[in-house]
Amino acid sequence: MKLCDIQLSEYGKLSSTPSPINRMMAEFAANFRPDIDINLGVGYVNENTIPREYICDAMRDIIDKPEKYPLALNYGGSKGSSNLINSIRRFYTDNTVGMLSEETLSGKEIIIGPNGATSLLESIASVIEPGIVITTDPMYYIYCNFLERRGFDILAVPEDNEGIRTDVLERKIRGLGDKIGTLRYAYIVTVSNPTGTILSNSRRAELVGIVSDVANRLGRPVPVIFDKAYEDLIHDETVPKPESGFLYDTNNLVYEIGTLSKLLAPALRIGYMIGSDAPFMRSMVQKTSDAGFSAPQITQEIAGYLLDNHVSKQIEFINSGYRSKAAAIKARIDEKLGGDIESCSGGQAGFYFYLTLNGIETTENSPFFKFLTRTTGDPAVDGPENGTYPRVIYIPGEFCVHSAGDMVDAGKRQLRLSYGFEETDRILSAIDHIKEAVEYAKDIRQ
Numbered sequence: 001m002k003l004c005d006i007q008l009s010e011y012g013k014l015s016s017t018p019s020p021i022n023r024m025m026a027e028f029a030a031n032f033r034p035d036i037d038i039n040l041g042v043g044y045v046n047e048n049t050i051p052r053e054y055i056c057d058a059m060r061d062i063i064d065k066p067e068k069y070p071l072a073l074n075y076g077g078s079k080g081s082s083n084l085i086n087s088i089r090r091f092y093t094d095n096t097v098g099m100l101s102e103e104t105l106s107g108k109e110i111i112i113g114p115n116g117a118t119s120l121l122e123s124i125a126s127v128i129e130p131g132i133v134i135t136t137d138p139m140y141y142i143y144c145n146f147l148e149r150r151g152f153d154i155l156a157v158p159e160d161n162e163g164i165r166t167d168v169l170e171r172k173i174r175g176l177g178d179k180i181g182t183l184r185y186a187y188i189v190t191v192s193n194p195t196g197t198i199l200s201n202s203r204r205a206e207l208v209g210i211v212s213d214v215a216n217r218l219g220r221p222v223p224v225i226f227d228k229a230y231e232d233l234i235h236d237e238t239v240p241k242p243e244s245g246f247l248y249d250t251n252n253l254v255y256e257i258g259t260l261s262k263l264l265a266p267a268l269r270i271g272y273m274i275g276s277d278a279p280f281m282r283s284m285v286q287k288t289s290d291a292g293f294s295a296p297q298i299t300q301e302i303a304g305y306l307l308d309n310h311v312s313k314q315i316e317f318i319n320s321g322y323r324s325k326a327a328a329i330k331a332r333i334d335e336k337l338g339g340d341i342e343s344c345s346g347g348q349a350g351f352y353f354y355l356t357l358n359g360i361e362t363t364e365n366s367p368f369f370k371f372l373t374r375t376t377g378d379p380a381v382d383g384p385e386n387g388t389y390p391r392v393i394y395i396p397g398e399f400c401v402h403s404a405g406d407m408v409d410a411g412k413r414q415l416r417l418s419y420g421f422e423e424t425d426r427i428l429s430a431i432d433h434i435k436e437a438v439e440y441a442k443d444i445r446q
Contacts (some may be wrong), residue, residue, distance in 0.1 A: 005146075014149040021141060021399045023289065024364065028373070028393045038430040041393040043193070043420040049318050050265045051310060058305035069301045076297035078289035080112025080272070087304035088258075088272055091311060097232075098244025099255075108246070109277045111284060114291040117229060117271030118143075118260035118290045123287040124185070124225065125150045125278070131182035134211075137407045138354070138400040138414070140193050140227070144345045152184070156402035161345070163199035166206040168406075173214060186211050190242060191230035194400045194416035196346025197355040198234065201243045208248040221253055223280065228258045230350030235319035235326065239348055252276040258302050262350070263314065265416060268299040298372040322351055325424050329417075330351065331392060334430045336435040342413070351420030357399070362415045363398045368443040371437040381440065392430045392437075 040393030062069045093102045108327040111121040119351050121143050130151035137156035190199045215222040226245050245254040255275035275281050317408040326347040333354045372392040397414025401407035
């Protein structure tokens, strides 16, 4: 007798089929040729930014000082290493992160996630009842796809060069009608993934104010979750220093999620959350316990050591490198693609540029995409089967905009380019190939 499929939850059913971006990246990775193909899609940090020597020093010091780092190679607690939590507090106050005072931060709880910042985002969706989540459009597609599989609805709000458009948000909130009662939280990446747009301080204040007004009308908290994944990597020195959403919060609605993956090393798997001591934060700690405690104790201690001893040099080193890369790449974009671009954002923080092309579609089925992935079927474009014609991978905008939002048509002409992982010369070469793809798509269109 043949057994039937396992009885899956609704989330399980939706997860049994890979998301479009998961499938596309997996297909490309299966045949990726490191010395030939160029990956501008993956959001990895550049290998040269990882402080290997500092990490080795930290490991030796931690193992040699069990009195300061007890149980470093054992299980840790669900809330996280007290050493790391104290190091994060010092990192904030010593560097005036978010313009927070020691007094303001001392009134907040800090917890460490089980597996980076993404695990905290997953936990939020597990402990909060499904409903409507406010976010930007284009959106952080990985998390928003997960939210919809978990049963949440996305209220996607277009952004401009200051971040989420609060005027549109107010209009969309009014348009919810009775559904306003199902609004659960707002989720905003302060340096947008995918667009690289930096949320301005005035927009932060407006967003907190708008959500606070809704919460007061509903008579219950509506959290505002600020994801600061790239905020330590603001390398454009003309950008005003970001102010924490806590500075505008009078109702204890604001929570911040940070990560040390971009700053130190992704493999440390350190993500943290800051917020008021409340049932929400306590439920997050229990969720971490359910997942098997917070991140490995040894990596937490290493991260705390690096924050205490090397973080200033590391920030300066990383941002100097990304600043240089961004300038060179933007110059090549302007030179090669200037007349073909409707808009370009990013390049000031983190490591993304987000382009909107003039009349050229970037979807998986477009001539533009097929040219860059060498799947046109034309040997003159694709090259021999085992040849050296480079493929260039990017994230199509169709995956980044919400399917029921205002950006669907524009998304078909958009693409995200990461300048984090590959070296500058390879990225400049990729821009040249993108120009060739634009010209190819024009010829096909004619």
